[in-house]
Amino acid sequence: MPAPMPAKTALDADAARVEAGPPDEAVGPLVRGVGVLRRLTEAGGTLSPSALERATGLARSTVDRITATLSRMDYVRPDGRDVVLAPRVMELGNAYLAALRLPALLGAHADALADELDESVSLAVADLDGIRFIHQATRHRAMSVSFRIGDLLPAERTAPGSLFATEWTEPDWTRWRARRAADPTDAAFPAVPPLHPPTDDSAFAERVERARRDGWAVDDQLIEPGLVAVSVPVRHPGTSRAACVASVVSHTSRHSATDLRTTLLPRLRTAVTAMESALRTAPPPEPGPPPAGLATWTTASKHQLGRDFVESLARGLTVPAAFGEGRSALSLSEVARATGLARATVRRALLTHEHLGLVRAHPDRTYALTPRILDLGFPPLSRTTLPRLAEPHLRLLADRLHEPTALAVLTPDGTEIQYTAGASASRVLTVHITVGARLPAAATSLGRVLLADTTTPLPPALAEVRARGYALVDEELESGLRSIAVPVRDRSGRTVAALNVATHAARRTLEDCVHQVLPTLRTTADHIESDLRTASRFTHIPAS
Numbered sequence: 001m002p003a004p005m006p007a008k009t010a011l012d013a014d015a016a017r018v019e020a021g022p023p024d025e026a027v028g029p030l031v032r033g034v035g036v037l038r039r040l041t042e043a044g045g046t047l048s049p050s051a052l053e054r055a056t057g058l059a060r061s062t063v064d065r066i067t068a069t070l071s072r073m074d075y076v077r078p079d080g081r082d083v084v085l086a087p088r089v090m091e092l093g094n095a096y097l098a099a100l101r102l103p104a105l106l107g108a109h110a111d112a113l114a115d116e117l118d119e120s121v122s123l124a125v126a127d128l129d130g131i132r133f134i135h136q137a138t139r140h141r142a143m144s145v146s147f148r149i150g151d152l153l154p155a156e157r158t159a160p161g162s163l164f165a166t167e168w169t170e171p172d173w174t175r176w177r178a179r180r181a182a183d184p185t186d187a188a189f190p191a192v193p194p195l196h197p198p199t200d201d202s203a204f205a206e207r208v209e210r211a212r213r214d215g216w217a218v219d220d221q222l223i224e225p226g227l228v229a230v231s232v233p234v235r236h237p238g239t240s241r242a243a244c245v246a247s248v249v250s251h252t253s254r255h256s257a258t259d260l261r262t263t264l265l266p267r268l269r270t271a272v273t274a275m276e277s278a279l280r281t282a283p284p285p286e287p288g289p290p291p292a293g294l295a296t297w298t299t300a301s302k303h304q305l306g307r308d309f310v311e312s313l314a315r316g317l318t319v320p321a322a323f324g325e326g327r328s329a330l331s332l333s334e335v336a337r338a339t340g341l342a343r344a345t346v347r348r349a350l351l352t353h354e355h356l357g358l359v360r361a362h363p364d365r366t367y368a369l370t371p372r373i374l375d376l377g378f379p380p381l382s383r384t385t386l387p388r389l390a391e392p393h394l395r396l397l398a399d400r401l402h403e404p405t406a407l408a409v410l411t412p413d414g415t416e417i418q419y420t421a422g423a424s425a426s427r428v429l430t431v432h433i434t435v436g437a438r439l440p441a442a443a444t445s446l447g448r449v450l451l452a453d454t455t456t457p458l459p460p461a462l463a464e465v466r467a468r469g470y471a472l473v474d475e476e477l478e479s480g481l482r483s484i485a486v487p488v489r490d491r492s493g494r495t496v497a498a499l500n501v502a503t504h505a506a507r508r509t510l511e512d513c514v515h516q517v518l519p520t521l522r523t524t525a526d527h528i529e530s531d532l533r534t535a536s537r538f539t540h541i542p543a544s
């Protein structure tokens, strides 16, 4: 066996590994499956199979088997002829963010600062010679780019990058220079506008020196004209190492670079002091239960889908799920126990993930997920909304029952409902839903379900809706129209939307509505809630 390479830093070892190509024992289907997820993410979440073929260089039959397997895992879904990323794929990034703990411990501080300043605030971690966002408290403005959780930016074009680079060793600088030479326009960073004309590398080294001296850094329009940011590192308790970097982002129309320093920096520093204290006083992490039955699930799927189910890909992708809060560094045996996979399978999967830069091996022979795992679906999905997330489920429900379905929310004053999504049925005589249209809340099944969750004392009819868990409105709004609705609840159990099916009195009796429609409706609501739970674990998913 060859002697292990003397690696000066983890980054150095990573670079050498990737250049060397996959190790012999790497799991080929896992490498290809991860490639498909990466290409889909870069494309914003949607690609046709032929575009996937071109982007990955794989044969069509391979693309089809990979997407069938990812589809079985509910990581992608077919949408017409396209393949689209599904919210469930966010569980990969969620495992990393939960293990990291920083979003959970610091996110509320960042949000409060954004409210106080009325500016966007972000948290970023170092990712090799880039920075990657792990939290965003975004103020949507007409004039500014805004990045998503999981977006990767080149270190030299950001304020956090100057701060992280103060900790770089010589091999890190070598890696960075090699990347700059190979990619002078930042083509490898789809989240930022291309750099032209290419800039001079020495300016970055100067900014890093200034960041080292000052302990903070500014970005004076490095990404694009108008965009400015000021950043301060949040240090690991008792060390000088940055756990992450907090930034306030603004626009030159609101704050000049000087202004950032005099007005925003002092308040950012106060917030960072509070963040550091939150890290110091955080209770030890509480390991949640490991995911159950993953290995059994993949075996069952293999039986059902046969040749189209690429078991080694599915098994490899269950490995990240073993990580989480209080499970940030796991040994091979711990991963095997958590996933139910054989040790040999886990060893090869970890080796493959390590080669792909998604997992890092520590000297004590434990493994950890890297921020690079956020490349698998997170950025496009972190910007989803409840209506978008619900739409494919509404489509399936409408097709299954041959009845129109809709999703609605209550207007702020609580008197009306507003449709946020809908799927029509393939019938001639059908109800058409117009997204944005409003109806009186009290007269609709959707409205009654939404009103039944409000805290004001409920009239008996609504108390009954709440107790039963559904509302049925029979020809009250319109002669012949029957509609049944159930609540859609968020992680905290609050009703955030209502979902209904409308039918005609001549098509279904009231009993049919309760016995045939209601169970299917409830199952659909469960699926929407499950996607919402996954998607909203570390991101805010608007209800409309």
Ligand code: PHB
Binding pocket: 121, 122, 123, 146, 147, 157, 158, 159, 160, 218, 219, 223, 229, 230, 231, 247, 248, 249
């Ligand atoms: C951000 O969008 O949060 C951001 C952008 C550029 C920076 C720092 C933060 O330099």
